[in-house]
Amino acid sequence: GPPPASKEQDAATITTTMSDEESYEYEYDDDEDEQMGDGGGGGDDGSEEESFDYTDDDEEDNQDDFEIAIENAYYNAKGLKETDVGEAEEAFLGVIGAEQEEMAKQAGDGSPKTYGPWGFKALKQLMKLHLQTGDTTKAMGRYAELLVCVAEGVVSPNAIEKGVNGTLERVSALLIQQGGDSDDEGGDDKKTLARNVYDATISVFHPQTGSSPNERLWFKTLLKFGQLLYEMKETAKLQMVIRDLLRGAGGDSAGGGTGEGATASGSTNLMEIMALQIQLYSRQKDNKKLREVFDKAMRVQGGIPHPRTLAIIQELGGKMHMQSREFEKAATTFFSAFKSYDEAGDRARLRCLKYLVLSSMLHASSINPFDSQEARPYRDDPEILAMTQLVSAFQNNEIKKFESILRSSQGRTIKNDEFIAEYLSDLLRTIRTQVLIKVIGPYTRISLKAIARELNGIPTEDVESLLVALILDGRLKGRIDQVDGVLLKNPEAGSSAAAGGTSSSSGGAATSGDGAGGAGGGAGTAAGSASASVPLGFGSSGAAVIEMRNYDAIDKLSSALEDLTAAVTSISGMEKSGALRVM
Numbered sequence: 001g002p003p004p005a006s007k008e009q010d011a012a013t014i015t016t017t018m019s020d021e022e023s024y025e026y027e028y029d030d031d032e033d034e035q036m037g038d039g040g041g042g043g044d045d046g047s048e049e050e051s052f053d054y055t056d057d058d059e060e061d062n063q064d065d066f067e068i069a070i071e072n073a074y075y076n077a078k079g080l081k082e083t084d085v086g087e088a089e090e091a092f093l094g095v096i097g098a099e100q101e102e103m104a105k106q107a108g109d110g111s112p113k114t115y116g117p118w119g120f121k122a123l124k125q126l127m128k129l130h131l132q133t134g135d136t137t138k139a140m141g142r143y144a145e146l147l148v149c150v151a152e153g154v155v156s157p158n159a160i161e162k163g164v165n166g167t168l169e170r171v172s173a174l175l176i177q178q179g180g181d182s183d184d185e186g187g188d189d190k191k192t193l194a195r196n197v198y199d200a201t202i203s204v205f206h207p208q209t210g211s212s213p214n215e216r217l218w219f220k221t222l223l224k225f226g227q228l229l230y231e232m233k234e235t236a237k238l239q240m241v242i243r244d245l246l247r248g249a250g251g252d253s254a255g256g257g258t259g260e261g262a263t264a265s266g267s268t269n270l271m272e273i274m275a276l277q278i279q280l281y282s283r284q285k286d287n288k289k290l291r292e293v294f295d296k297a298m299r300v301q302g303g304i305p306h307p308r309t310l311a312i313i314q315e316l317g318g319k320m321h322m323q324s325r326e327f328e329k330a331a332t333t334f335f336s337a338f339k340s341y342d343e344a345g346d347r348a349r350l351r352c353l354k355y356l357v358l359s360s361m362l363h364a365s366s367i368n369p370f371d372s373q374e375a376r377p378y379r380d381d382p383e384i385l386a387m388t389q390l391v392s393a394f395q396n397n398e399i400k401k402f403e404s405i406l407r408s409s410q411g412r413t414i415k416n417d418e419f420i421a422e423y424l425s426d427l428l429r430t431i432r433t434q435v436l437i438k439v440i441g442p443y444t445r446i447s448l449k450a451i452a453r454e455l456n457g458i459p460t461e462d463v464e465s466l467l468v469a470l471i472l473d474g475r476l477k478g479r480i481d482q483v484d485g486v487l488l489k490n491p492e493a494g495s496s497a498a499a500g501g502t503s504s505s506s507g508g509a510a511t512s513g514d515g516a517g518g519a520g521g522g523a524g525t526a527a528g529s530a531s532a533s534v535p536l537g538f539g540s541s542g543a544a545v546i547e548m549r550n551y552d553a554i555d556k557l558s559s560a561l562e563d564l565t566a567a568v569t570s571i572s573g574m575e576k577s578g579a580l581r582v583m
Helices: 007-016 020-038 044-057 059-080 085-107 117-133 136-151 157-177 187-205 215-232 235-248 264-284 287-299 307-323 327-344 348-362 385-395 399-407 409-415 424-440 448-454 460-472 496-514 517-532 542-582
Strands: 445-447 478-481 486-489
Touching: 059 085, 059 117, 085 117, 117 136, 117 157, 136 157, 136 187, 157 187, 157 215, 187 215, 215 235, 215 264, 235 264, 264 287, 264 307, 287 307, 307 327, 307 348, 327 348, 348 385, 348 424, 385 399, 385 409, 399 409, 399 424, 424 448, 424 460, 445 448, 448 460, 448 486, 460 478
Parallel strands: none
Antiparallel strands: 445 486, 478 486
């Protein structure tokens, strides 16, 4: 029998499959189909002779035979990926070797290229295999070969961009899935692989120094690397990448490209960089730089960024406004982010819709966000349903329903969002303030306990805090009688005596509202006497009453200090005289 094949013959495996018999059989079948399609016929000998002449005498057809055979070998190797990874790897290596041998034949005495189009495809598949098996060393080696293939220029630019981008995305996904945690098994190796892959790609495609200059691909790769570094929380390296991106975009700061003279591509690239900067500053909670870059991004003209890029800028801009308690601006910005995410088909639109509802409620807007044409289709989405019910209860001042929604299982999904959870206390304070204003509206005097019952049984201390905030903001004119626990609202007009009478007579009205007639009446009488005793010149407003009390308190304190000083002086004198007697 024939001697066994050596390892050096692995590269010629594909040549064995290209025997005359197999090649002629394959071509014979094609020729027969063509003859049947043309309506021609002939004997078997004639068909074989035609096939023989067609495949052996025509050099182009011989090349076609090789292309067909190597294509079959490539797809056979792909089929082995699902059954035997080891055999698949050997098969792909066979494809690379066979193509190299064929290229050497065609080059003759010249120096052939190292890789061809099928080698490029096989190297991509080998890279995938090694990523799946976690062999980061082999994966990096194959990727280095892939970049050599790219530098030789044997592959079309579109194929290069598609292949390189696909590989970078797989490497990034490998790290993002494990959360970039180096404590996981192989975490450090995967991080090292990611850095090496991106560094090698950036080096090869660098517009000035790369072996295969490609400014577009270099810029896109650098952006992807920046996003990966953001996910990996490597701030120092990310800042260096942003610096390189800004230089590549034509400036060391984000200020360029905002004028009318900026090109569309330059403005688009600038928006991509700003999105990365805004993410970084938002994580660092550097609101000053965040606002600066956000404002510049909103002034960029002529760019056509991807809707998702625009959505990221708008979403983080909305969060910036929320931190500054600019709730109205936040609502507007979140709505723009929601529309951008919706245009991009990104599920993050639901997250932004929640933030829109939150900011609208904090702004105490009377407009339901779900009334808009863009948001209406999502009002019954399971992820949004709790927010839909929440905003309905908020606008109807149904505080018991509002709080029960937050306590329910649906409410827990709201609380699980860290950003929303940060503002829940503000949200409760806002709805309680709304309900409080509605409750005290008909009365000039009402007990704090009655208000607390209407606010779903909150402590009277919380009621007092809400009232103080309203008084200080000028939204409520009145005073709090802390002794009797009563709110006394000032009448809009009338003299001091009339004000006292009104306060006194309003005790009965408050009694019917709060069920605490005795306490309310007493407070009303106290209010009447206090109003009646206001000196001339102070008036009957809440501010005047507070000012008068301040003067009284200062007088009493001064008198008490004088008495204390006199007592201390007297005691000191007695001690001295006693000491003298002892001596």
